[in-house]
Amino acid sequence: MKETLLVKHAVSGRTFFDTRLKAIPYQVEPSNEGWLFSIETKRDENVEALLEFREELNVFIFREPEDEPVLKTWYYIKDGPVVYDDQAGKLLISAQSSIPYYPHEYSQ
Amino acid sequence: MIKVLPAAERHETDMGWLQSRPVYSFGGYQDPSRSGFGAMRVCNDDRLAPGKGFGAHPHSDMEIVSIVLEGEIRHEDSLGNNVTTSFGEVQVMSAGSGVIHTEFNASSETELRLLQLWFMPDVRGKAPDYKAGAFSVEGLRNTLLPVVSSKAGDGTLPIGQDMTIFLSRLDAGGELVHQSAADRKQFLYVIEGSLNASGTALGADDVAEIQRQEALVLSAVSETFFMLIDMP
Numbered sequence: 001m002k003e004t005l006l007v008k009h010a011v012s013g014r015t016f017f018d019t020r021l022k023a024i025p026y027q028v029e030p031s032n033e034g035w036l037f038s039i040e041t042k043r044d045e046n047v048e049a050l051l052e053f054r055e056e057l058n059v060f061i062f063r064e065p066e067d068e069p070v071l072k073t074w075y076y077i078k079d080g081p082v083v084y085d086d087q088a089g090k091l092l093i094s095a096q097s098s099i100p101y102y103p104h105e106y107s108q
Numbered sequence: 109m110i111k112v113l114p115a116a117e118r119h120e121t122d123m124g125w126l127q128s129r130p131v132y133s134f135g136g137y138q139d140p141s142r143s144g145f146g147a148m149r150v151c152n153d154d155r156l157a158p159g160k161g162f163g164a165h166p167h168s169d170m171e172i173v174s175i176v177l178e179g180e181i182r183h184e185d186s187l188g189n190n191v192t193t194s195f196g197e198v199q200v201m202s203a204g205s206g207v208i209h210t211e212f213n214a215s216s217e218t219e220l221r222l223l224q225l226w227f228m229p230d231v232r233g234k235a236p237d238y239k240a241g242a243f244s245v246e247g248l249r250n251t252l253l254p255v256v257s258s259k260a261g262d263g264t265l266p267i268g269q270d271m272t273i274f275l276s277r278l279d280a281g282g283e284l285v286h287q288s289a290a291d292r293k294q295f296l297y298v299i300e301g302s303l304n305a306s307g308t309a310l311g312a313d314d315v316a317e318i319q320r321q322e323a324l325v326l327s328a329v330s331e332t333f334f335m336l337i338d339m340p
Binding site: 010011012013014055056058072074076077078079096097099101103106107 | 133134135136138149150163164166167168169170182184186190205206207208209210212226232233
């Protein structure tokens, strides 16, 4: 199954991470009552811009089983926290809730 | 203080199926000096080709108002709403903790024109909500008709921000006065016609950002259709 992580700015649509375009190591695991995303990345200009918009992020996981439609899951970040762990070299994004959806189930 | 953003200086996006004139930074149009005004983050004047639209996508913590000016829009969302609205109707989606939705031109023949307005909510993380409602098109004439307001009532749709959206169609030579506290902001969008806002001339598609104006005097030069938003 193909899996994609996508992190975008909700207003501008600016893409911060898209593993279809550039593979990066990441993990998603349950944490408290939500999920914790750990993204291995340098603290570069892209990460600084993401942190500036930490309250306006759209975080998705796309899962595409072979011969089946893509299942998109959108994660609600609210207050995060969204932080960069300098020691671990990881961007940490905490999500509070999620909505899974199949795009084809909505009218076109 | 009244700052005019002339129509001629507005950015235009043409994607074939979508022609958009954003007042503030949106999508591929990014201007750090134009990231919003008061509680308003987005004001797009969109034209969608027949049958075209925005596929399923999420929103959160944003009050999103759609005002149809021409044609029909079909909205569907993860809350179970599937609603078509046309001129004389308004939609308010309080995205809160999250909603997935689509928006399409409901017609296979005619263009859709709508104003898409996004506002920061007064409280983040609320349960999402969607409402659509109608206003009296005849009731716009020579008055400031509230169509969306936190002080909901008498047919206005509620919104999760301390604000009111008025629409008006003012006869040539007509005059209206909007009173507001000095710490409030007003956003004026001339949809059709031309008017003077406390002495400042505005034509069709011009926008004005207004601050520290306790009495805003609106005088129509020609018959004018406009939107006025009072917000923090």
